[in-house]
Amino acid sequence: MKILGTLYPAGSSKAVNCSASVFDSKLMLNHEDGKQESYDFVSAVLGEPILGQSQEITFSDGSRFLPEDAKFRWPTKRKRLKLVEKLEQNLFAVVGAIVLSPILIYCIMFKAVPEFAVQTYDLVPDSVVQEMGEQAMFAIEKAVLEPTTLSELEQQAVVQLWDDSLHKLSLSKDHFKLSFYQSDFFGANAFALPHGQIIVTDDLVKSMQEHPLALQAVLLHEIGHVEKQHSIRMAAQAAVGAIAFAMIFGDLEGFAEVLLGTGSTVLQQRFSQDMEKEADEYALQHMKQHGLDPKEFAKALEIIVEQAGIELENDEEGAWSKYLSTHPSIKSRIEYANAF
Numbered sequence: 353m354k355i356l357g358t359l360y361p362a363g364s365s366k367a368v369n370c371s372a373s374v375f376d377s378k379l380m381l382n383h384e385d386g387k388q389e390s391y392d393f394v395s396a397v398l399g400e401p402i403l404g405q406s407q408e409i410t411f412s413d414g415s416r417f418l419p420e421d422a423k424f425r426w427p428t429k430r431k432r433l434k435l436v437e438k439l440e441q442n443l444f445a446v447v448g449a450i451v452l453s454p455i456l457i458y459c460i461m462f463k464a465v466p467e468f469a470v471q472t473y474d475l476v477p478d479s480v481v482q483e484m485g486e487q488a489m490f491a492i493e494k495a496v497l498e499p500t501t502l503s504e505l506e507q508q509a510v511v512q513l514w515d516d517s518l519h520k521l522s523l524s525k526d527h528f529k530l531s532f533y534q535s536d537f538f539g540a541n542a543f544a545l546p547h548g549q550i551i552v553t554d555d556l557v558k559s560m561q562e563h564p565l566a567l568q569a570v571l572l573h574e575i576g577h578v579e580k581q582h583s584i585r586m587a588a589q590a591a592v593g594a595i596a597f598a599m600i601f602g603d604l605e606g607f608a609e610v611l612l613g614t615g616s617t618v619l620q621q622r623f624s625q626d627m628e629k630e631a632d633e634y635a636l637q638h639m640k641q642h643g644l645d646p647k648e649f650a651k652a653l654e655i656i657v658e659q660a661g662i663e664l665e666n667d668e669e670g671a672w673s674k675y676l677s678t679h680p681s682i683k684s685r686i687e688y689a690n691a692f
């Protein structure tokens with residue numbers, strides 16, 4: 353049997369019309385111009401048979417031959433190739449795949465990945481956590497932080513609250529670090545980095561000078577984020593998700609990028625509501641345990657909201673509802689702390 357088609361010789365851009373025929377383990381190619389070649393058929397790689405497309409064959413030197421006839425299939429003993437093509441011709445299998453693929457991807461991304469991430473974040477070595485935190489800090493500092501304008505005395509007052517907090521929690525000073533920065537971007541705010549560095553802004557310190565215990569509540573909340581490893585959990589989830597995506601869609605070359613890029617997720621971190629609740633709970637429990645009024649925590653949230661320019665009472669459309677849409681839980685957090 354003669355198979356008409358085109359030969360694409362290895363390392364060349366030209367295409368040669370030829371006819372092929374298979375003899376035992378050899379494939380004979382007769383070029384248009386009369387030239388003859390033989391290739392080893394057994395070691396050649398057959399392309400996936402795709403309905404409506406001709407099946408190419410690649411020889412060990414890299415040359416490829418593409419038959420003209422889209423229906424032509426190379427003789428093979430491999431069952432898998434035949435099974436794939438059979439499935440592709442089966443309407444139920446096709447429809448099933450269309451329906452099941454999104455469900456499967458959903459299950460992997462939203463069930464398996466978080467589950468797996470939870471099991472892996474404990475395994476992240478301290479040196480990686482340190483690196484992640486420092487990289488994030490480096491980027492944030494460059495982008496949105498300026499040197500503090502707080503006086504030595506103002507800083508000293510906060511450091512005392514900080515030392516007292518670590519002491520109450522029986523945590524080592526070696527694993528935590530308090531830093532002051534002026535930041536128009538963050539306004540009155542505080543945030544925690546995975547390696548235990550906690551940043552408080554000048555605006556936050558100033559807005560709470562009359563309420564030192566409220567500021568201490570904020571510090572406890574931020575320490576809660578570090579102790580519960582929230583940043584690492586977020587990064588692990590992002591990394592595992594990206595790897596799962598790469599595996600599903602077959603792009604594993606981005607693997608290293610994925611692993612190195614996890615630091616950037618720290619930068620854009622917005623903790624989940626569950627994590628915020630967990631950090632609240634951490635702060636409130638310890639406040640109660642050490643005789644600090646949990647209402648100070650509610651006070652702290654109120655001051656932060658107030659500083660962000662939003663009136664809590666203003667339930668109408670506008671600023672408050674806009675704020676609620678991004679922080680839907682803050683009101684319930686205030687209520688929870690007041691009732692604690």
Ligand SMILES: [Zn+2]
Pocket residue numbers: 573577623628631
């Ligand atoms: Zn928080």
